Amino acid sequence: MSLRITLDKTDSRAFDEFLIEARKVPEVTEIQTFLGRVDMRLNILARDMAHYQQIYRTRILTLPHIADIEALAQVATIKTDDALPL
Amino acid sequence: MIELDETDRQILAILVEDATTSAGALGRKLGLSQSAAWRRVKRLHDTGVIAGRRVDLDREALGFGVTVFLGVKLATKGRVSLEDFERAVAAIPEVQTVHHVLGLYDYRLRVVARDLSDFERVLRRRIMTLPGVGDVEANVLLSEERRPGPLG
Numbered sequence: 001m002s003l004r005i006t007l008d009k010t011d012s013r014a015f016d017e018f019l020i021e022a023r024k025v026p027e028v029t030e031i032q033t034f035l036g037r038v039d040m041r042l043n044i045l046a047r048d049m050a051h052y053q054q055i056y057r058t059r060i061l062t063l064p065h066i067a068d069i070e071a072l073a074q075v076a077t078i079k080t081d082d083a084l085p086l
Numbered sequence: 087m088i089e090l091d092e093t094d095r096q097i098l099a100i101l102v103e104d105a106t107t108s109a110g111a112l113g114r115k116l117g118l119s120q121s122a123a124w125r126r127v128k129r130l131h132d133t134g135v136i137a138g139r140r141v142d143l144d145r146e147a148l149g150f151g152v153t154v155f156l157g158v159k160l161a162t163k164g165r166v167s168l169e170d171f172e173r174a175v176a177a178i179p180e181v182q183t184v185h186h187v188l189g190l191y192d193y194r195l196r197v198v199a200r201d202l203s204d205f206e207r208v209l210r211r212r213i214m215t216l217p218g219v220g221d222v223e224a225n226v227l228l229s230e231e232r233r234p235g236p237l238g
Binding site: 002023026027028029030031032033034035036037038041045070071072073074075076077078079080081082083084085086 | 181
């Protein structure tokens with residue numbers, strides 16, 4: 001499950017505080033920061049939807065400075081070779 | 087699902103950080119003999135828990151300074167088959183990963199480029215010309231960290 005998060009940037013510590021707390025969630029497997037329409041993306045690894053729901057409610061929604069969250073559920077991986085076009 | 091005990095999970099946690107850790111080093115860390123550690127690693131391989139090992143390349147050292155995530159929405163769903171889009175997008179060398187997702191977008195692509203003008207070339211010549219492509223949203227990656235995950 002991929003969560004695209006927009007932060008409340010009126011607080012200058014928003015990025016740092018969010019990152020510190022997000023690192024403490026064991027189910028978070030990737031943290032990326034962006035320049036664009038969203039600020040952060042977290043990759044969440046859950047056993048099933050019930051487990052995801054529980055993580056989402058207890059660990060994600062409680063993270064600081066969140067302004068908006070969008071979820072993208074991964075259906076299939078079509079390509080993942082991480083190769084570079086050398 | 088394959089039965090794993092606490093030691094198996096610890097072995098996986100170490101190997102995820104450094105896949106080249108030897109059976110001897112694993113054994114010393116976990117208080118196992120080298121051969122016991124080796125047998126456990128072999129079982130993890132044989133049962134497919136460890137699906138493979140890969141080399142982690144430094145993109146920037148190789149001159150790929152820009153990573154962009156693209157959210158792509160297909161314009162004409164149904165008319166252009168998903169297979170055509172998927173085959174075409176997977177063939178682009180600059181596209182590292184393609185995920186079919188549920189939500190705001192249909193596909194999520196990870197694209198590498200040497201710099202922003204190189205990215206523009208990829209976007210114009212390769213992405214915008216894909217069959218059935220509609221809305222495209224770009225987010226430039228600033229930082230990335232991978233976490234070990236909820237193992238054990």
